[in-house]
Amino acid sequence: MQTVVITGGTDGLGRGLALHYLRQGARVLAVGSTPAKGEALLAQAATIAAADRAVFLKADLTSVSAARDLVARIESTCASVDKLVLCAQRYRLFGARAVTREGFEHSFALAYLSRYVLSHGLRKALEATQQPVIMNVGTPGVPLGRIHWDDLQLTRRYSGFKSTLQSFRANDLLGVAFAALHADTPIRYVGYHPGVVSTGMPAHLPQPLRACTKAAFTVLATSVPKAVTPMVRLLDEPPAERFTAHRATRRLPLKGQAFDQDAALRLHGLTHDLINAV
Template identity: 50%
Template sequence: MRTILITGGTDGIGRGLALHFLRNGDRVIAVGSTQAKGDRLLADAERLGAADRVVFHRTDLTLTRNCQELIDFVDASYPRLDALILGARHDRPFGPRVETEEGFERHLALLYLSRFVLAYGLAPALERAANPVIVSLCTPGVSAGAINWTDLNMTGKYSGFKASLQALRANDLLGVIFAEKRVGGKTRFVAYNPGVVATSMTDTLPMPVRPIAKAVFKVAAQPVDKALPPIVALVDAPPEQRFSASWKTKQVDLGKDTFDVDKAWRLFDATGQLLRTHKTGIAV
């Protein structure tokens, strides 16, 4: 029986993947921040006869200490981890900068730092599996956005839209450096762009943007069940390359500037410095 951990596992694509793998006979650790959504997933798992193979781990992944607690939970509870699917995301493109208790800009914390900490922290558990893979649901192939090298935490002039794009570009570089640093490892890292999917993402947008976005999504977005098969295929048969990126079923050219190795090393060093400056206790 495989053990699969999914962040953002109680809603949207993450929930769809959780139910798929439960039907398949796998064990699923679904990570989310909302109790009601977790309860709904647990009820669905019980109806599938899979109540003994699902765990809802409620936590706030914007805090690195909670990411470390999740790593400790996995290490103490399971002999290995077969797949890590990184899907937790909560964009706030409008409004003022929101800072976590640990002093990090919220987009950076949830969309990048949590994935950084979990990928490296769970790497030993993944390496104990036969064919381990990390699938990061992000936006490879998109060039919009840039890393703010002089103000990674965006404490100066702020734009939620730019903060979100920065975190997404950081995700591209995370996959690059993970593969560079773990040359001898078995774990494959895949950056995957599912395209526009009909999830609850638009629910968090303010008025009057929300109804407009919902109308656009209704026309342009594919349903969740249609978005699942390519992701499932990556988990069932990971690519041979240590790092790969794809947009739906099309491979993304890793020669693009968004996957620059020197920038990936620079971001790794900057991330380590940021974690140390904020005294998170996370060793990199």
């Protein structure tokens, strides 16, 4: 039986993937921060005869310590992990800069640091399987945003858009660095951009932008079941290369600063030092 770990697994694309793999007979560990959503997922799993294979793990992924605890919890109950899907994200496009209890800027912590900890922390569990894959869901290939090397925590001139885009660019480099650092690993690391998908993301936006975004989603967005299909294809039949990037069904060239290996290794070193100071 395969074991699939999905962060953000109780909502949106993560939930869609969780239900897909439960229907396929896998054991699914869905990580989320809201117990009510976790309970709803478990209730739906019961309706498809998968109650014994569905697990909800409550975790605050804005915390490095909590992400490390999550790694330990997974390793204590699973001899191996076949697939790790990193979907957890909460957009903070507006409002003042928020800091986690460990002192990290919120988006940097949730959307990047948690993925760094889980990717490297679960490597041994993934390497214990025959065809392990990590899928990091973000926006590879989008030429927006950059790494603010002199101010990773955006203490100066903060904006929600700047922090969100930096977290996406950091995740591109995370995949590049993972492949470079683990040259002999059987793990295939996939950076994935799902396009515009009809999820609950607009609920976090202020009015009137919330209403406008919902209206645009009605016209432009792909449904979750349709968006899950190409993701499943990559997860079940990952490319041969250690790191690849994709937008829906299109494979992206690994060119430019977004996928620069020197930058990736630089960010890896900075991140390693940051989290080990916690």
